Structure formats: C-alpha cells, structure tokens
Amino acid sequence: MAEPHESRVYSDLAHLYDAIFGRVFVDHEHEVLGALNLRPEQKILEVGVGTGIALEAYPRYVQVVGIDPSQEMLEQAIGKSRENRWTHIELKRGDAQQLEFPDDSFDWVMNFHVMTVVPDPLRMMSEMVRVLKPGGRLVTVTHFASNNPVLFFLGSLVNPVTKLLGWTTRLRARDVVDGQPITVECLERLSRFSVHTLMVARKGS
Ligand SMILES: C[S@@+](CC[C@H](N)C(=O)[O-])C[C@H]1O[C@@H](n2cnc3c(N)ncnc32)[C@H](O)[C@@H]1O
Secondary structure, three states: OOOOOOOOHHHHOHHHHHHHHHHHHHHHHHHHHHHOOOOOOOEEEEEOOOOOOOHHHOOOOOEEEEEOOOHHHHHHHHHHHHHHOOOOEEEEOOEOOEOOOOOOOEEEEEEEOOOOOOOOHHHHHHHHHHHEEEEEEEEEEEOOEOOOHHHHHHHHHOHHHHHHHOOOOOOEHHHHHOOOOEEEEEEEEOOOOOOOEEEEEEEOO
16 A cells, blocks of 8 residues: 655644644535535545544435545544444545545545645546546545646745645646546635635546
C-alpha cells in the first residue's frame, strides 16, 4: 500500500488534525453533504476519510465505507465511529490510487481535500470513476489551481512550501477531468472568498 504521503505529515499530525485543518474544513464538508440528495440504502465511498470529520453528516440510512492509508488518521475516525455507534459506517485502510472494490460498486464517491495530496491524482480519479455505478456521482472538494497561466504561475511559487505541508498547488481540474467518462455538473468555488472548489460529476455522458 502507498505511504499516506511522502512527508507523512498527516500521520505524524493525526492527533492535532481536527484542531488545525478540521476546524477549517468541517463546516463546508457538512454543508456539501447536507445539500446532496442521499437516498436510503445508497452505497457511499469516502476516499481519504482521514480523522472522519465529515462522517457525522452522513444520514444513518446510507451505507458508508471510508478508506485512508494512514493508520494514525484512521484510528481517530474509528474512535469517533465507536463513540457515536455509527453502525452504517465501515472504516478501513486503502489507497485512492488502487481501490480494492469491484467496478460499479458505489452510488456516490466523496473526496474532501485529498486529490492534491496523493502522488498520482489522475490515477485516483480513474479509480474513483471505475468504482462508481453508471449514473453515480463523484463529489470532490479541493483546491484546484487556476487555468489562467499567470495565476497558475503565482500559485506555483508557494508549491515548495505546501508540498512540505502535504499538498500541491499545481493541480488543475482539467488535469484530472479531461478524458474521463464523466459529465461535470458543478465546478465552482465553495463561496466567493474560498480557495476551495466543489466539483460534482456524474459517471456517464
Ligand atoms: C487533508 S487530509 C483530508 C482528510 C479528510 N478527507 C478531511 O477532509 O478532513 C488528506 C488525507 O488524505 C489521505 N491520503 C494521503 N494519501 C492517500 C492515498 N494514496 N489514498 C487515500 N488517501 C490518502 C491522508 O492520509 C489524509 O487523511
């Protein structure tokens, strides 16, 4: 299995994650999940579930599998799940770039702040699309770089620093979307001043 990240930053900081990153991400992840039309019995995969900050927002009538390669991050998520008796949620180790599920398995695949972290985001995208059922939806929240060459260059200047913290500033949406058998239904900033983008895509044309 792939290492969580070359720098192991998330594994090493797992116990501090909720206080540092979680605080910034939790509200918008819950808002995004709350706005989706999740139906009873639907099967959901959350890739890179981390410490499980999004888990509380899944209704108990869906079946959720959360995967992450970092045992340290996963243990935090397992703690939350046990405490809340989330019997509709299964948590296990896994690599976004090599998902251990058959084709067409899930109604929804979620990924929040993971795509810029994995070494091969295009492979992650292909894997997420593969395990989605035809017509199923992929929900991504991440920081995508601008298509504007000047803004892309400016963003690239901080990349050496963000790479140390665990993510790239050089990933554009088109780098992972082009050529995939998906239809992008939504690609917009989470809010006017947010640096994060929400992308919703349906498998199929
Ligand atoms: C910024 S955290 C986001 C965690 C969670 N999704 C959230 O929103 O709080 C990035 C997560 O990606 C995970 N990750 C790193 N490499 C991965 C891979 N190859 N496959 C799946 N997850 C990975 C890290 O272990 C970490 O939990």
